[in-house]
Amino acid sequence: xxxxxSKGLFFHRKHLPDDAAIRDRVLLAALGSPxxxxxxxxxxxxxxxxxxxxxxxxxxxxxxxxYLFLQVVVDAAEVRDSQNCGNILAxxxxxxxxxxxxxxxxxxxxxxxxxxxxxSVAVAHVCTPDGEVxxxxxxRIDGVPGxxxxxxxxFEGIAGANCGALLPTGAATDMxxxxxxxxxxxxxxxxxxxxxxxGKSGTETxxxxxxxxxxxxxVEYIRLALGRRMNLGDVAGKTVPKMCxxxxxxxxxxxxxxxxxxxxxxxxxxxxxxxxxxxxxxxPGSVAQRVAGITATxxxxxxxxxxPTGFLTVAMDVQVNGSIGxxxxxxxxxxLLRTARKLxxxxxxxxxxxxxxxx
Numbered sequence: 001x002x003x004x005x006s007k008g009l010f011f012h013r014k015h016l017p018d019d020a021a022i023r024d025r026v027l028l029a030a031l032g033s034p035x036x037x038x039x040x041x042x043x044x045x046x047x048x049x050x051x052x053x054x055x056x057x058x059x060x061x062x063x064x065x066x067y068l069f070l071q072v073v074v075d076a077a078e079v080r081d082s083q084n085c086g087n088i089l090a091x092x093x094x095x096x097x098x099x100x101x102x103x104x105x106x107x108x109x110x111x112x113x114x115x116x117x118x119x120s121v122a123v124a125h126v127c128t129p130d131g132e133v134x135x136x137x138x139x140r141i142d143g144v145p146g147x148x149x150x151x152x153x154x155f156e157g158i159a160g161a162n163c164g165a166l167l168p169t170g171a172a173t174d175m176x177x178x179x180x181x182x183x184x185x186x187x188x189x190x191x192x193x194x195x196x197x198x199g200k201s202g203t204e205t206x207x208x209x210x211x212x213x214x215x216x217x218x219v220e221y222i223r224l225a226l227g228r229r230m231n232l233g234d235v236a237g238k239t240v241p242k243m244c245x246x247x248x249x250x251x252x253x254x255x256x257x258x259x260x261x262x263x264x265x266x267x268x269x270x271x272x273x274x275x276x277x278x279x280x281x282x283x284p285g286s287v288a289q290r291v292a293g294i295t296a297t298x299x300x301x302x303x304x305x306x307x308p309t310g311f312l313t314v315a316m317d318v319q320v321n322g323s324i325g326x327x328x329x330x331x332x333x334x335x336l337l338r339t340a341r342k343l344x345x346x347x348x349x350x351x352x353x354x355x356x357x358x359x
Contacts, residue, residue, distance in 0.1 A: 004087030004338040005143035005268045007049045010095045013056030024079040027052055029350045031072045047264055050074050053088050063114035063121050065096045071239055082238040084117045086271025090151045090338035093124030094133045104128040118161035125152040135341045142310020143268040148339035155334040158187035168230040172285040176222050182286040183230050186279035186331055188272035189241035191226055192287045202247025202256050206265035206308055219243050219260055242273050246291050253304035253311045254281055255292045269307040275334040278303045278314035283329050296320050
């Protein structure tokens, strides 16, 4: 399925081994990792197209399904579960309905999803005219050709879901390697830096940024140093935190972004990454707030977060109780519009030897 601006394999939990180590071997074989082209599997040879969703009945009472996101590394024999993926999340509701995990209503069906990676809950609003999932529609999102049926994602309780606090270091800004940063977790741990502080305009293409070896080394050095301060431990083998360079908006949005995820630069921006950047725009004194020039007030805010292929709109409800730092800002709701499409359904053939030892 395509979910938002990502693509991945969606599995019913019952179709995979219970043992996590065997499951990971199966998934590596299914996608064709490790190999830069993933020529012997179904992967797309890029982090945004080498993803997996594992979905099954919910293990907690406030949700209908569990969703475990797994990032299958393209060129290494690694499967990582250290983060959520909000783009792939867009396909979870349609999958759950089609697999009989959730009964469809006529018109629209809300699917309550337990995001296992972070322990938080999201609600996906899926178009179900005549009681069946509709994929065709008029909604358009940047980074995806054509239009499709809208999938509205509402996130509950995601502030601090991964790091323990919206501002995991306890401050709206910190200094690392002479660079001012904002560390934030509104569903995705993100480190925000001014592009200008790293000698960039913030309008570069992902390819231009990746080609700058001095830049990529410095960004990674800062990421490794801040991982422990964000309560994430040693992040050398993790895909979080994401590293986001920001600049003044160039096309009428709230802020412009270029995001390392963490070793490639995103062609757009992740859903939960955008939610974290948007939250930072509303926190007095943060790097993003000073670049965006937004004065937050209690109530609803609609922010267009610009990225290399357009923008992603984030709807946020906030409560502002103070004006200094981020402690006085409470994120009540984060909502984003995505689309999804089922691309194929069938069987993937995995070598029998990979399944040896399956329970």
